[in-house]
Amino acid sequence: xxxxxxxxxxxxxxxxxxxxxxxxxxxxxxxxxxxxxxxxxxxxxxxxxxxxxxxxxxxxxxxxxxxxxxxxxxxxxxxxxxxxxxxxxxxxxxxxxxxxxxxxxxxxxxxxxxxxxxxxxxxxxxxxxxxxxxxxxxxxxxxxxxxxxxxxxxxxxxxxxxxxxxxxxxxxxxxxxxxxxxxxxxxxxxxxxxxxxxxxxxxxxxxxxxxxxxxxxxxxxxxxxxxxxxxxxxxxxxxxxxxxxx
Amino acid sequence: xxxxxxxxxxxxxxxxxxxxxxxxxxxxxxxxxxxxxxxxxxxxxxxxxxxxxxxxxxxxxxxxxxxxxxxxxxxxxxxxxxxxxxxxxxxxxxxxxxxxxxxxxxxxxxxxxxxxxxxxxxxxxxxxxxxxxxxxxxxxxxxxxxxxxxxxxxxxxxxxxxxxxxxxxxxxxxxxxxxxxxxxxxxxxxxxxxxxxxxxxxxxxxxxxxxxxxxxxxxxxxxxxxxxxxxxxxxxxxxxxxxxxxxxxxxxxxxxxxxxxxxx
Ligand SMILES: Nc1ncnc2c1ncn2[C@@H]1O[C@H](COP(=O)(O)OP(=O)(O)OP(=O)(O)O)[C@@H](O)[C@H]1O
Ligand SMILES: [Mg+2]
Numbered sequence: 001x002x003x004x005x006x007x008x009x010x011x012x013x014x015x016x017x018x019x020x021x022x023x024x025x026x027x028x029x030x031x032x033x034x035x036x037x038x039x040x041x042x043x044x045x046x047x048x049x050x051x052x053x054x055x056x057x058x059x060x061x062x063x064x065x066x067x068x069x070x071x072x073x074x075x076x077x078x079x080x081x082x083x084x085x086x087x088x089x090x091x092x093x094x095x096x097x098x099x100x101x102x103x104x105x106x107x108x109x110x111x112x113x114x115x116x117x118x119x120x121x122x123x124x125x126x127x128x129x130x131x132x133x134x135x136x137x138x139x140x141x142x143x144x145x146x147x148x149x150x151x152x153x154x155x156x157x158x159x160x161x162x163x164x165x166x167x168x169x170x171x172x173x174x175x176x177x178x179x180x181x182x183x184x185x186x187x188x189x190x191x192x193x194x195x196x197x198x199x200x201x202x203x204x205x206x207x208x209x210x211x212x213x214x215x216x217x218x219x220x221x222x223x224x225x226x227x228x229x230x231x232x233x234x235x236x237x238x239x240x241x242x243x244x245x246x
Numbered sequence: 247x248x249x250x251x252x253x254x255x256x257x258x259x260x261x262x263x264x265x266x267x268x269x270x271x272x273x274x275x276x277x278x279x280x281x282x283x284x285x286x287x288x289x290x291x292x293x294x295x296x297x298x299x300x301x302x303x304x305x306x307x308x309x310x311x312x313x314x315x316x317x318x319x320x321x322x323x324x325x326x327x328x329x330x331x332x333x334x335x336x337x338x339x340x341x342x343x344x345x346x347x348x349x350x351x352x353x354x355x356x357x358x359x360x361x362x363x364x365x366x367x368x369x370x371x372x373x374x375x376x377x378x379x380x381x382x383x384x385x386x387x388x389x390x391x392x393x394x395x396x397x398x399x400x401x402x403x404x405x406x407x408x409x410x411x412x413x414x415x416x417x418x419x420x421x422x423x424x425x426x427x428x429x430x431x432x433x434x435x436x437x438x439x440x441x442x443x444x445x446x447x448x449x450x451x452x453x454x455x456x457x458x459x460x461x462x463x464x465x466x467x468x469x470x471x472x473x474x475x476x477x478x479x480x481x482x483x484x485x486x487x488x489x490x491x492x493x494x495x496x497x498x499x500x501x502x503x504x505x506x507x508x509x510x
Contacts, residue, residue: 050415073420081416089413091432091508101417104427133508149417 001061001157001188002026003047008056010042017042018053019212029183030190031199031220034209035235040192041084041161043209047190048081048159060157077105080150080158085166087146088134094141095121095130098149106153120148124178140171144178151182158182158189165194176202196239200224208232288478295482299474310466311487317383317452317462318491322445324388329395336400347396354393359454362390367458383455383462391448395441402436403429435506442499446492453488463487 003025010018017039032040045051047058049065049072057064065075088097095117102113121127124144134142143163150158160179164172172195180202182189193199199206199220206223208216210231216223227233255271258264264272288295335347354362366386367379376382406429414424456465464484471480 048416050412069420073418076415077418079416083409083413083416086407086409087413089410089428090407091428091435100427101419104423105418135508 001028002059003030004059006056006059008043008046008058009054010039010046010051011054016212018046021056021212021214023214023217025205025217027190027205028186028188029203029205031203031206032190032192032209033194033196033199033206033235038209039212040209044159044161044190044192048079049075050081077153078156080153080155082143082146082150082158082160082163084162085139085142086134088137088142088149090134093131093133094126094137094145097134097145098152101149102152116152117148120152121145124148138171139167140174143167143171143175147175147178147182151187156188158187160189160191160193162192162194194239196224196236208235210235293478295479296476297479297483299470299476299479303470306466306470307463307487310461310463313380313460313462313466314449314452314464314491317380317387317455317460318445318449320384321387321391321448321452324384325391325395325444325448326441328388328392329399332392332396333399333403336396337403351393351396354390355397359386359390359451360457362386363454363457379455379458379460383452383458383460387448387452387455390451391444394447395444398437398440398444399433402433402440405436406432435508438506439499439503442495442502446495446499449491449495450488 003023005021005023008018008021008023009016032043034040042051046053047060049058052067060075060078063075063078065072088094089100092100095114098117098120099108099110099113102108102116103110108116117130118127121130124147126141126144126148129137129141129145137145147158147160147163163179164175167175176195176198179189179191179198183202191199191203201220203220205218206220207214208223208229208231210229215229216227216232223232224236227236255268258268263269332347332351335343336351338344338347363383363386366389367382371377371382376385410428410432411424414428419427452462453464455462456468459465461469467480467484471477474480
């Protein structure tokens with residue numbers, strides 16, 4: 001997957017969250033790290049075309065989201081997005097959450113959609129959960145179903161915004177295991193995460209966002225063992241100091 | 247807290263339904279006490295209820311009952327329309343429309359229905375030549391209830407979580423799809439019980455239309471009692487007839503609440 005950011009800027013009022021970012025590279029799995037409020041979610045939502053940039057544009061494999069509603073729709077339909085929490089539709093069961101986009105957006109027949117959902121639920125050990133409503137699911141189950149929904153139509157890229165930060169440690173592990181499995185089957189994804197161990201071991205590349213810029217970028221292992229900038233060094237040691245789940 | 251022996255008959259745990267027999271005992275006590283209160287009161291003022299006049303008035307009663315139903319159902323439909331338009335209009339980007347409907351809701355909710363009925367019927371109705379009392383009644387009642395329904399709908403839209411809509415965008419639904427698949431069903435689940443409850447209010451409120459001589463149930467009863475002077479009998483019966491309509495609706499509303507209660 002080739003991603004290209006052209007002069008990407010996002011302002012909220014007078015606050016500049018992303019500041020004229022230019023970037024281009026190939027990746028299969030990419031982690032975005034950075035301190036809280038640094039614009040990681042903003043960046044991911046712009047890449048997903050859920051938010052329009054103040055200026056500049058994102059291109060994925062040569063296709064830009066554009067500014068026309070129908071183009072944006074086409075663009076979004078090739079992506080999967082996983083929210084930090086509460087990412088399921090509350091009025092639908094787990095199963096219906098997975099089948100709704102298949103039927104309404106990706107023109108599956110009802111039968112085929114249900115088959116696909118059952119297959120995914122089964123694969124991720126969620127068969128028992130299919131008929132439950134989001135309010136009846138644990139945080140970890142919700143997240144795994146949200147991921148299953150996102151990959152069900154086989155998107156060309158999966159975007160995950162801190163999918164584990166609202167979870168207890170035991171659930172964090174089951175969700176991260178699931179994402180690693182996706183990597184092993186060759187899916188492309190971008191994940192915003194505070195799990196440095198996961199970024200380092202399970203993501204091919206890592207990007208460090210700092211003060212509206214991509215301050216460092218590279219092979220994950222290299223970036224974590226050899227941070228070049230004082231800011232990244234400081235970021236990593238602060239995390240280590242409190243031994244945030246490595 | 248621990249209650250000694252016999253008191254446990256009257257106590258249940260928080261947030262749980264008591265067993266049927268417990269409910270029955272307690273309900274019997276309350277209904278018994280209420281009935282006793284009425285009977286004793288009637289005794290004290292020396293009144294004996296005498297319903298021997300009933301067979302002679304059943305036809306009129308049925309007509310009144312039907313009129314109440316017609317008024318209520320027509321007003322329900324019309325007030326739903328008004329309520330939906332008003333709720334949407336208060337979000338309008340055109341300020342004249344927005345303020346018009348905000349003013350409408352405040353004015354109607356802030357004044358008694360009785361005043362609205364008189365003012366509308368005798369001033370606006372006369373000035374514009376709307377003389378049909380039934381039609382006027384339905385219009386007034388609809389305008390009145392519409393303001394409440396507007397608030398029910400607006401409240402439910404405001405409580406709609408923004409992220410649910412964003413999920414819709416993320417899974418690739420277009421605007422119409424988000425409206426149909428997410429906003430509409432979630433708002434329906436939240437508003438249906440309240441709207442059903444509002445129907446019970448419409449039925450009760452329609453009784454005020456008796457002041458412009460629409461012969462619905464209350465007016466029928468008033469006429470009957472002015473002929474036979476059986477005030478108490480007539481108004482007990484009137485209350486019972488309204489309960490006959492509103493109680494099932496209240497239960498239906500509670501059932502809907504449970505049926506759509508996917509959130510807990
Ligand atoms: N809709 C919005 N309106 C105004 N300001 C916003 C909005 N969304 C984000 N911001 C601001 O933009 C900045 C970056 O937010 P963002 O959510 O992208 O950070 P983040 O890196 O994801 O942080 P975290 O790790 O806490 O999730 C923050 O200062 C935030 O207050
Ligand atoms: Mg964030």
